[in-house]
Structures are given as structure tokens and as C-alpha cells.
Amino acid sequence: MKWWILxxxxxxxxxxxxxxxxxxxRHNGRRDFSAALFLAGLGVALTLATVRxxxxxxxxxxxxDLFSQVFKGMLSMGFFLVVSLCSNLNGIREGRHxxxxxxxxxxxxxMMLLVSSQxxxxxxxxxxLASYSLYALVPMRSGxxxxxxxxxxxxxxxxxxxxxxxxxxxxxxxxxxxxLISELSLKLPGLLNTPMAFIGLxxxxxxxxxxxxxxxxxxxxxxxxxxxxxxxxxxxATATKVIAMAMLARLVSTTDGNTSxxxxxxxxxxxxxxxxxxxxxxxxDFKRLLAYSAIAHAGYALIGILSMNPTxxxxxxxxxxxxxxxxxxxxxxxxxxxxxxxxxxxxxxxxLHRRSPLLAMTLMVGVFSLGGIPPTxxxxxxxxxxxxxxxxxxxxxxxxxxxxxxxxxxYYIQVVRATFLLEPEEELPPINLSAPTTILAALMxxxxxxxxxxxxxxxxxAGATVQAxx
Amino acid sequence: MEFAGFPYLSTILLSCVVGLLVILFIPRERExxxxxxxxxxxxxxxxxxxxxxxxxxxxxxxLQFVEKLQWVEPVGIHYFNGAxxxxxxxxxxxxxxxxxxxxxxxxxxxxxxxxxxFAFVLVLGVFGFFMSMDLFFLFVWYDVxxxxxxxxxxxxxxxxxxxxxxxxxxxxxxxxxxxxPGIVYLSVASGLHTFDIVALMQPGALTPGQQxxxxxxxxxxxxxxxxxxxxxxxxxxxxxxxxxxxxxxxAGVLMKVxxxxxxxxxxxxxxxGWEYWAPxxxxxxxxxxxxxxxxxxxxxxxxxxxAYSSVSHMGIVGLGLSTVTAEGLNGAVFQMFxxxxxxxxxFSSLGYIYDKTHTxxxxxxxxxxxxxxxxxxxxxxxxxxxxxxPGFASFWAEVTVFISAFRVYPALGALxxxxxxxxxLYMLRVVQRVFYGQRNERYAHLRDVSLGLGLPRMILVAxxxxxxxxxxxxxxxxxxxxxxxxxxxxx
Numbered sequence: 013m014k015w016w017i018l019x020x021x022x023x024x025x026x027x028x029x030x031x032x033x034x035x036x037x038r039h040n041g042r043r044d045f046s047a048a049l050f051l052a053g054l055g056v057a058l059t060l061a062t063v064r065x066x067x068x069x070x071x072x073x074x075x076x077d078l079f080s081q082v083f084k085g086m087l088s089m090g091f092f093l094v095v096s097l098c099s100n101l102n103g104i105r106e107g108r109h110x111x112x113x114x115x116x117x118x119x120x121x122x123m124m125l126l127v128s129s130q131x132x133x134x135x136x137x138x139x140x141l142a143s144y145s146l147y148a149l150v151p152m153r154s155g156x157x158x159x160x161x162x163x164x165x166x167x168x169x170x171x172x173x174x175x176x177x178x179x180x181x182x183x184x185x186x187x188x189x190x191x192l193i194s195e196l197s198l199k200l201p202g203l204l205n206t207p208m209a210f211i212g213l214x215x216x217x218x219x220x221x222x223x224x225x226x227x228x229x230x231x232x233x234x235x236x237x238x239x240x241x242x243x244x245x246x247x248x249a250t251a252t253k254v255i256a257m258a259m260l261a262r263l264v265s266t267t268d269g270n271t272s273x274x275x276x277x278x279x280x281x282x283x284x285x286x287x288x289x290x291x292x293x294x295x296x297d298f299k300r301l302l303a304y305s306a307i308a309h310a311g312y313a314l315i316g317i318l319s320m321n322p323t324x325x326x327x328x329x330x331x332x333x334x335x336x337x338x339x340x341x342x343x344x345x346x347x348x349x350x351x352x353x354x355x356x357x358x359x360x361x362x363x364l365h366r367r368s369p370l371l372a373m374t375l376m377v378g379v380f381s382l383g384g385i386p387p388t389x390x391x392x393x394x395x396x397x398x399x400x401x402x403x404x405x406x407x408x409x410x411x412x413x414x415x416x417x418x419x420x421x422x423y424y425i426q427v428v429r430a431t432f433l434l435e436p437e438e439e440l441p442p443i444n445l446s447a448p449t450t451i452l453a454a455l456m457x458x459x460x461x462x463x464x465x466x467x468x469x470x471x472x473x474a475g476a477t478v479q480a481x482x
Numbered sequence: 483m484e485f486a487g488f489p490y491l492s493t494i495l496l497s498c499v500v501g502l503l504v505i506l507f508i509p510r511e512r513e514x515x516x517x518x519x520x521x522x523x524x525x526x527x528x529x530x531x532x533x534x535x536x537x538x539x540x541x542x543x544x545l546q547f548v549e550k551l552q553w554v555e556p557v558g559i560h561y562f563n564g565a566x567x568x569x570x571x572x573x574x575x576x577x578x579x580x581x582x583x584x585x586x587x588x589x590x591x592x593x594x595x596x597x598x599x600f601a602f603v604l605v606l607g608v609f610g611f612f613m614s615m616d617l618f619f620l621f622v623w624y625d626v627x628x629x630x631x632x633x634x635x636x637x638x639x640x641x642x643x644x645x646x647x648x649x650x651x652x653x654x655x656x657x658x659x660x661x662x663p664g665i666v667y668l669s670v671a672s673g674l675h676t677f678d679i680v681a682l683m684q685p686g687a688l689t690p691g692q693q694x695x696x697x698x699x700x701x702x703x704x705x706x707x708x709x710x711x712x713x714x715x716x717x718x719x720x721x722x723x724x725x726x727x728x729x730x731x732x733a734g735v736l737m738k739v740x741x742x743x744x745x746x747x748x749x750x751x752x753x754x755g756w757e758y759w760a761p762x763x764x765x766x767x768x769x770x771x772x773x774x775x776x777x778x779x780x781x782x783x784x785x786x787x788x789a790y791s792s793v794s795h796m797g798i799v800g801l802g803l804s805t806v807t808a809e810g811l812n813g814a815v816f817q818m819f820x821x822x823x824x825x826x827x828x829f830s831s832l833g834y835i836y837d838k839t840h841t842x843x844x845x846x847x848x849x850x851x852x853x854x855x856x857x858x859x860x861x862x863x864x865x866x867x868x869x870x871x872p873g874f875a876s877f878w879a880e881v882t883v884f885i886s887a888f889r890v891y892p893a894l895g896a897l898x899x900x901x902x903x904x905x906x907l908y909m910l911r912v913v914q915r916v917f918y919g920q921r922n923e924r925y926a927h928l929r930d931v932s933l934g935l936g937l938p939r940m941i942l943v944a945x946x947x948x949x950x951x952x953x954x955x956x957x958x959x960x961x962x963x964x965x966x967x968x969x970x971x972x973x
Contacts, residue, residue: 323556385628385629386621391625395662395666398662398663399670402663402666402670407667410662410663411660414662414663417655418652418655418658418659422652425648428632428633433636468553468554471554475556
């Protein structure tokens with residue numbers, strides 16, 4: 013075994029050790045940020061360098077393939093982007109900055125192990141490594157009680173779903189006598205008509221439904237989005253969602269197109285997107301609004317997974333990239349507008365078009381992309397997902413999803429309205445963006461629009477990626 | 483990849499994109515520079531659309547100026563533009579209306595840069611929609627043309643602007659919510675896994691049952707945008723709220739996007755569904771014609787009168803489409819063009835009066851022809867055209883539609899013609915109350931429209947007269963598409 017096949021994992025372990033050491037020295041926020049930014053950038057380069065590798069190790073329990081490496085690439089990218097938002101980490105006390113980066117790194121490491129794991133228990137351990145880092149990150153914010161509520165909610169619901177997941181894995185093992193995904197994919201299709209295997213699989217999926225904030229495991233999302241520090245929320249909203257989509261695709265693909273599972277998932281998708289969109293209509297806080305929109309997007313992403321065909325899985329990979337880009341874009345604006353690290357209500361966006369035309373433009377592009385208006389990457393993602401569902405003949409599902417898209421546009425347009433039309437009650441100073449932030453914002457606009465207009469290469473990559481699935 | 487010579491159609495799109503980018507990089511204080519840049523690039527687009535219109539080989543017919551390249555192979559998406567007798571008039575219309583719209587807004591003072599930038603996005607979407615022969619791109623352009631409407635109306639509009647903007651936006655996107663499943667359904671149900679309209683048009687690609695179902699989706703989805711009764715309610719509110727040039731583009735061009743969508747997607751790809759639903763279309767269109775006339779009769783706001791006249795005139799387009807004859811299609815396309823120019827002129831001349839008097843309520847105005855005779859003249863000319871007076875383009879369009887409608891649906895045709903006689907009544911009522919009668923002294927000091935500001939109106943009047951006096955310039959062109967299309971239908 014060549015050690016560099018595990019390059020990204022080893023690298024992030026080293027980064028974690030670096031921050032562990034730094035957390036024991038004198039606190040210096042500036043130094044921590046520079047170190048984190050540099051290490052994260054290097055991590056992206058390193059991860060992308062290993063994309064083409066392919067190997068299976070530890071008796072098939074751990075597998076490096078295009079699917080896992082592409083998602084590791086997305087993860088390291090997400091990590092880098094979130095770190096780049098941390099130049100003014102005002103939501104978190106300066107003394108804790110090193111720990112903040114440490115936990116962010118271990119969480120990324122856990123998720124990297126997760127996408128490569130090909131065995132249920134490995135999967136569970138990796139998931140818990142990621143989860144426990146987040147349990148600590150969420151309540152880390154300085155301020156009044158809100159973050160504790162968020163932390164407790166996240167923790168309790170998280171361990172409850174972990175328990176469900178373990179129970180599901182036990183049932184799966186009892187039904188199939190294996191914990192290896194490769195063997196599951198051979199045995200499971202024939203066994204899914206037995207209650208034990210079916211329930212087992214469904215409960216195993218629950219762990220990832222929780223991460224994706226899919227109904228009925230969504231209750232934590234609004235509190236956590238609002239209660240956690242803006243940068244932590246950005247990480248929860250982007251990286252963990254992407255990994256949840258990947259893992260759901262990997263697990264569901266073992267069933268070889270089971271219709272009763274598809275039916276359950278259809279129900280969950282419809283409820284999730286309808287519920288998320290309807291509740292989002294009345295939100296006042298921007299991060300809460302994004303939380304409900306995330307619940308709705310969990311439903312859209314699930315449509316690609318439940319189609320259970322190669323187009324569907326490829327569409328989900330595409331959607332994951334799109335979701336990472338557009339959600340991050342919204343959080344970029346949140347972090348820059350609320351420079352003091354406080355929550356941002358929608359009315360506080362008033363007058364943004366004069367305070368910073370670029371941020372206003374960035375927000376509009378990001379929000380329209382979430383709303384699925386072409387020519388943005390969000391539209392193309394939805395389009396591919398719907399095409400996959402249509403190939404399976406789920407016409408009604410696509411129609412319901414489209415109606416949901418129209419409903420969601422109402423609240424997205426409220427954000428645009430606040431940004432471009434409302435005038436603030438008192439004159440607010442212009443927001444001065446540093447050169448890197450300006451470049452980052454412009455880059456995100458370009459990525460979102462270019463991904464919408466030229467989806468070809470990304471889609472080809474996604475198509476190649478899912479060939480690694482069973 | 484397949485290119486027939488120089489890509490004129492893409493260059494039209496490119497001129498909008500470049501115009502947009504140039505505007506984005508101009509500092510916002512340089513307002514007149516923004517306007518000049520808009521004028522130049524909209525002028526390039528207009529010149530190219532005139533060139534394409536004239537250079538189209540009528541003897542040869544079919545799809546010309548084809549530009550086709552693979553975009554996303556696994557899903558069957560192509561970048562595919564082409565021009566035929568159906569879309570050329572509308573490309574020309576878009577060019578004219580945008581160019582005159584820029585001139586009409588020459589006196590804009592508020593957030594100038596953003597206005598012209600959004601206007602370019604809007605027009606880019608409309609041009610793309612008309613020339614695209616790929617369903618995916620068609621839909622993308624459709625939505626690109628919709629989303630700038632919200633800021634354009636909500637920021638620069640007037641009466642109840644935010645309500646109007648939101649209502650319009652959500653209504654139109656609700657339409658797109660039906661269209662998107664429809665186009666994906668066509669691609670998948672045909673088994674061809676392509677979004678290429680020409681490929682999907684081959685007979686037998688879709689079963690009659692699939693065509694009936696899909697046509698309904700497209701008719702409802704695009705019908706909302708075309709202002710088909712009873713889905714028209716967004717249109718008067720939106721027109722009234724919008725600033726002048728947006729009303730011009732909106733009523734003049736965007737509603738045609740809806741009607742053209744029914745033609746290009748619904749009728750082209752689901753001809754059997756078209757024949758099946760045609761009677762329903764005819765009934766709704768006739769109701770629209772009559773309804774628009776009667777509601778228009780009771781309005782006190784000038785812009786509402788014009789907006790309801792649009793509902794009525796778009797009903798004529800719908801009636802033409804519902805006849806399932808080559809003449810009907812011909813008349814419908816001609817009517818789209820004629821109505822576009824006419825409505826643009828109505829809104830444009832009305833916009834001048836509103837800019838000066840700050841009112842568009844009929845009772846407040848009066849005797850305007852004594853105050854600003856030239857500006858009034860433009861409105862009266864447009865109103866006459868709206869009544870279908872011979873000599874203007876709309877006369878020929880309406881005559882063509884009514885003759886074919888009368889043959890296919892005698893009762894509905896007769897009703898519609900009666901309603902049109904009444905339309906003369908409401909237009910004349912407006913003309914009489916606003917432009918003649920007692921002069922309102924409050925506005926006596928106002929200046930008449932200057933030569934420069936009159937230019938866009940002159941262009942519009944000239945276009946109407948040109949196609950009114952020489953209707954074959956257009957009818958012959960549309961025929962090169964309509965007759966082969968009808969001939970190719972399975973009977």
C-alpha cells in the first residue's frame with residue numbers, strides 16, 4: 013500500500029495536530045487565520061492531486077475511487093472557502109480560535125473518511141468523528157444563550173438518529189450477514205422485501221437524513237443555523253450537506269432500484285420540500301430562512317437519489333457542487349454584511365445595493381440560483397434532477413417540485429427586494445471589501461453563472477464519478 | 483457542429499451581452515454614456531435583425547441561419563439557433579421595440595445604469611427565446627427574460643409597483659412551472675433523449691395521447707404569459723405598474739413570447755394535441771377578445787385601457803392559432819408583430835404624457851391635443867391602428883385572422899368581429915376625453931414632444947405604415963413557414 017493514496021486524510025490529520033499544538037500556545041487570532049488559510053489552500057491542491065487514484069484496502073472496508081475523491085475535493089474546497097470567511101471571526105472568542113480550526117479540521121477529516129468507507133461500522137465511526145466535532149462547534153459562539161439551545165438540540169437529535177442508525181445497521185447485518193457495502197449490494201436487492209432488511213436500510217439512511225436536514229429529521233436546522241456562529245453555519249450548510257448527498261447516493265445505489273424504497277423516499281421528498289418552502293415564507297431572520305430553504309433543497313436532492321438511475325446519481329453529484337457554490341455565496345454575504353458576527357435579519361439587508369453593489373449582486377445571483385432561475389448552476393442542477401425523475405416516469409413528483417420552486421421564489425424574491433428596494437431606517441456606512449473578498453465574490457458569481465451556462469464538463473465529471481457506485 | 487455562414491443570430495445575442503458587460507463597467511455617474519452605449523448596442527441588434535429579416539431566402543424557405551453545436555451530449559442539449567418565417571418577424575419586432583425603448587427612456591434620471599443593464603438582460607432572453615430551436619435553451623431564455631421584470635417594475639415603476647411586480651413575477655414563473663416538466667416529458671417520452679425541436683418534430687415521435695397531454699401543459703404554461711383569458715390578470719396590473727419602456731417591451735414583446743411558445747413548442751411538437759384542444763383555445767380566445775373590450779370601456783386609468791386592449795388583441799392571436807389553418811397561423815404571427823409595434827407606440831406616447839403631467843387618469847386630462855399636438859398625434863395614430871383602420875399593419879393581421887376564424891368557427895368569429903367594432907368605441911372614447919374637449923389649464927404650460935424624443939415614436943409609426951401599405955413584406959415571409967408546416971401535418 014502506498015501511503016500517498018491516503019494523502020488527503022493524512023494531511024488533514026496533520027493539520028489537526030498543528031492546530032492542537034497551536035491551541036496550547038498563546039492565543040493569536042491573526043496567526044491562526046493565516047495558518048488555517050494557507051493549510052486549507054494546500055489541502056485543496058493535495059486533494060485534487062489524488063482525484064485519479066483508485067484502490068481498495070483493509071479487506072474492502074475502505075475504498076479510494078473517483079466518487080470518494082471528487083467528494084473529498086468538494087470537502088477540501090468547502091473547508092477552504094469557509095476558512096476564507098474567518099478573517100473576522102467575531103462570533104467566537106479569540107481564545108478559542110485555534111480550537112475552532114481544530115474542530116473544523118477533524119470534522120472535515122471525519123467526512124473524508126466517511127465518503128471512502130465501504131463498510132457499515134467504518135462508516136459509523138467516521139460519521140461520529142464528524143458529528144462530535146460539530147456538536148462542539150455549534151455552541152462555541154460567544155453570546156446570549158441561543159447557541160446553547162442550538163447545541164443541545166443538535167446534540168440530542170444527533171445522538172438519537174445515531175442510535176437509530178446503529179439499530180438499522182444491526183438489522184441489516186442480521187438480514188444479510190455482512191457489513192460490507194460491496195456484498196450488501198449483491199444481497200440486498202433480493203432481501204429488501206423482508207421487513208428486517210427494509211427497515212434496517214431505512215434506519216441506516218436516517219443518519220444521513222439528519223445531516224441533510226430532511227423531514228422528519230429537520231428540527232435542528234433552524235435553531236442551529238441561527239444559533240451557531242455564521243462561519244460554523246456556513247460549514248454545516250455546505251460541507252455536511254454535500255457529504256450527506258454522497259452517502260445517501262452510495263447507500264441507495266446498493267438496492268438496485270427498489271420501488272418500495274423509492275415510494276418512501278418520494279413521500280419524504282415531497283413533504284420535505286413542501287414543508288421547508290411553506291415555513292420559509294414567514295421567516296424574518298436570513299439564516300433561519302436559509303435553514304428552511306435547506307430543508308426544501310434536501311427534498312430536491314432526494315429526487316435525484318430516489319430516481320435510482322445513473323442520470324439521477326450524476327444529477328445528485330452535480331447538484332451537490334451547485335449547492336455548495338450557491339449556499340456558500342449566500343453565507344459569504346451574510347458574513348460580510350454582519351461584520352460583528354451577529355445574526356442578520358432580512359430587513360437589515362436594506363440598502364445593500366448602495367452600501368456594496370458587488371455584495372448585493374452576489375446575493376442576488378446566489379439567491380436566484382437557490383431559487384432555480386436560469387442561467388445559474390442551481391437551475392441546471394434542478395433540471396438534471398428532474399430529467400432523471402422523469403425518466404422513471406415520476407411526472408407528478410416533478411410537477412409538485414416545480415410548484416414548490418415557484419412557492420420558494422416568493423421568499424427568495426423578498427431577499428432581493430430587501431437588497432435592492434428597501435431603504436434602511438438610518439443611513440448605514442458603505443461596506444468596504446478587501447481585495448481577496450472582492451475577488452472571491454466575483455469568482456462565486458462567475459462559477460454560478462458559468463456552471464449554469466456550460467454544465468457540460470461538470471456533468472461529464474459527475475457521470476464518470478457515479479460509475480464507481482455499485 | 484454546424485454553422486451556415488456567419489452566425490448572425492448569435493451576434494444579435496452577443497451584442498446584448500457585450501452591451502450589458504460594457505454598461506456594468508461604466509461608473510454609475512456617467513449616465514449619458516450608459517445611454518449612448520445602450521443605444522449603440524441596441525442599434526447593432528436592430529441592424530442585424532433587419533439584415534436577417536431581409537436576407538432570409540424566401541424562395542428556399544425552411545430553417546436558415548442555422549447555428550448548432552453540442553452542449554451537453556449525455557442529456558441531448560444543443561445550442562441550436564435558426565430562423566424561419568415564424569420567428570423572423572418577432573426577432574425584428576424585438577429589435578425595433580428595444581431600440582425605440584432605449585430612446586423613449588432617454589430622460590431617465592434614477593439609477594440609470596442598473597435600468598439599462600436589466601433591460602439588456604431582458605432583451606437578451608427574448609431574442610434567445612425567439613431564435614432557439616432547442617427546448618432546453620428555449621426554457622433558459624424564457625426565464626432569463628422573466629427575472630429582470632421584477633426589479634425593472636419594482637424599482638422604476640409607478641402605480642402599486644411592488645404588488646404589480648410580484649404578481650407578474652409569480653404568475654409567469656407559475657407558467658414556467660408547467661413548461662419545464664412539459665419539455666422534460668417530451669424529451670423522455672419520445673425516447674429520443676434530445677431537446678432538439680427539429681428532431682422531436684418528426685412524425686411518430688410522440689403518441690397522440692402524449693401530445694394531447696403535453697399540449698395542455700404548454701398551452702397553460704405559455705398561455706399565462708400570452709395573457710390568455712382567464713390567466714391574464716397579471717398583465718394589466720403589471721403593465722400599469724411598469725415604467726414606459728418596460729411596458730413597451732413587456733406588452734410589445736414579452737406577451738408574444740408566450741404566444742410564440744404555444745406556437746413553437748405546443749403546436750410544432752404536439753400537432754395532434756393542438757387539433758384536439760383547438761376548440762377550447764378558440765373559445766378562450768374569443769372570451770378574451772370580448773372581455774378585454776368590455777373591461778377596457780370602463781377604465782379611468784389610461785394605462786389600464788391600453789393594457790386591456792392588449793388582452794383583447796392577444797385574444798386575436800389566440801384565435802388565429804386555434805383555427806388550425808395556414809392562414810390562421812399567418813394572421814396570428816402577423817398580429818403578434820403588428821400588436822407589438824402598436825402597443826409599444828401606445829405606451830411610448832402615453833409615457834410622454836405621463837412624464838409631463840404626472841397623471842394617467844382620464845378625467846384629469848383633457849384637451850391634450852391643444853397642449854401637445856405632436857405627442858397626442860402619436861397616441862391617436864396608435865389608437866387608430868388598434869381599431870384596425872386600413873393602412874396600418876394590424877388591419878391586415880386582423881383581417882387574415884378573422885377570415886380564417888370565420889371559416890372554421892362561424893359563431894365565434896362573428897362574435898369576435900362584433901367585439902372588435904366595440905373596441906373602436908373604447909379607443910375613441912379615450913381619444914375624445916383625453917385629447918379633445920375642454921383644455922385643462924393646469925397643463926397648458928407643458929412643452930410638446932421634442933424631435934429627439936419623437937424619434938422612437940416616428941420609427942414605430944413608420945413601421946406600422948410600411949407593413950400596412952405593403953403587407954406582403956410580412957405575409958409572404960410567414961407563409962414560407964406556415965404552408966409547409968400545415969402541409970406536413972398528419973391528417
